[in-house]
Amino acid sequence: MAASETPVQRRRAGAARRSPWAALRMAPAMLTALVALGSSAIALAFTLWPRLAPDPGTTYRAQVSVFAVERGVTGTQFVQRSAFSPAHRRAVRAALLGMLGVPGSGAGVLAAHGAMAYVASTVEGFKHGSVELRWSLYKARTLRRVSFQGFGDVIGAQLDLTAPTDRTMLTLWIPPTPGLGLYRLRVALYDKDETLLDVADSAPFRGVLP
Numbered sequence: 001m002a003a004s005e006t007p008v009q010r011r012r013a014g015a016a017r018r019s020p021w022a023a024l025r026m027a028p029a030m031l032t033a034l035v036a037l038g039s040s041a042i043a044l045a046f047t048l049w050p051r052l053a054p055d056p057g058t059t060y061r062a063q064v065s066v067f068a069v070e071r072g073v074t075g076t077q078f079v080q081r082s083a084f085s086p087a088h089r090r091a092v093r094a095a096l097l098g099m100l101g102v103p104g105s106g107a108g109v110l111a112a113h114g115a116m117a118y119v120a121s122t123v124e125g126f127k128h129g130s131v132e133l134r135w136s137l138y139k140a141r142t143l144r145r146v147s148f149q150g151f152g153d154v155i156g157a158q159l160d161l162t163a164p165t166d167r168t169m170l171t172l173w174i175p176p177t178p179g180l181g182l183y184r185l186r187v188a189l190y191d192k193d194e195t196l197l198d199v200a201d202s203a204p205f206r207g208v209l210p
Contacts, residue, residue: 060125062197064133064189067118067169069205075110078173096173099154109175112210117172117202119156119187124165131197132190133157135172140182140204148178156187177207 073081075096083089097106123131137151138144145152156172177183185202 062124062131062189063122064187064198065120065200066185066187066202067120069185069202070116071205071208072113073116073173074113075173078116078171079110081116082171100150100175112176113208114176115174115205115208117174117185119170119172120168121159121170121189122165122167123159123161123189126161126191127164129161130192131159131161133159133170134188134190136186137174137177138184138186138201140184143184146178146183150175176210180207180209183207
């Protein structure tokens with residue numbers, strides 16, 4: 001047999017049934033608890049997977065420089081040095097032939113001697129964005145761009161950024177030059193809106209014939 005309620009308990013139960021605002025008075029506290037729980041879950045996710053976190057957006061900066069230019073490197077040697085797995089080498093080879101506009105296997109082109117450039121880039125404030133590296137060849141003495149096709153505004157790399165600050169060392173292959181004079185390699189970083197972020201020239205280097 002259930003115990004009977006006391007008068008005080010009956011009055012409290014009746015008041016709760018008569019007041020439609022009793023549940024609403026609890027809503028702000030429940031909402032605050034849910035928001036706090038959601039914020040904690042998001043913070044934990046960003047801690048476990050930092051690449052998911054948004055960019056702070058406090059600094060926007062980009063820097064590019066040419067570390068070195070090595071002469072006498074064939075296209076095939078460039079592919080071998082730039083990738084270490086068969087699948088990656090196939091991808092690098094295809095990208096290089098696409099950049100040069102060469103159909104098919106491109107065996108003859110890749111056997112030619114060119115130059116291999118090492119380019120360092122630092123990009124800050126572009127997380128979840130992308131930047132494009134382009135290169136052009138200039139005559140060292142006159143600083144005039146080489147007018148031959150394939151030596152101006154060549155897309156060398158597309159960088160998909162995953163951190164607030166990304167530092168990358170890239171490699172580029174420059175085809176055989178039009179002559180044996182002195183040249184400079186100019187590299188430039190652009191954002192998705194075609195805004196020039198930074199530009200740098202290499203030290204002068206002597207041209208390479210096939």
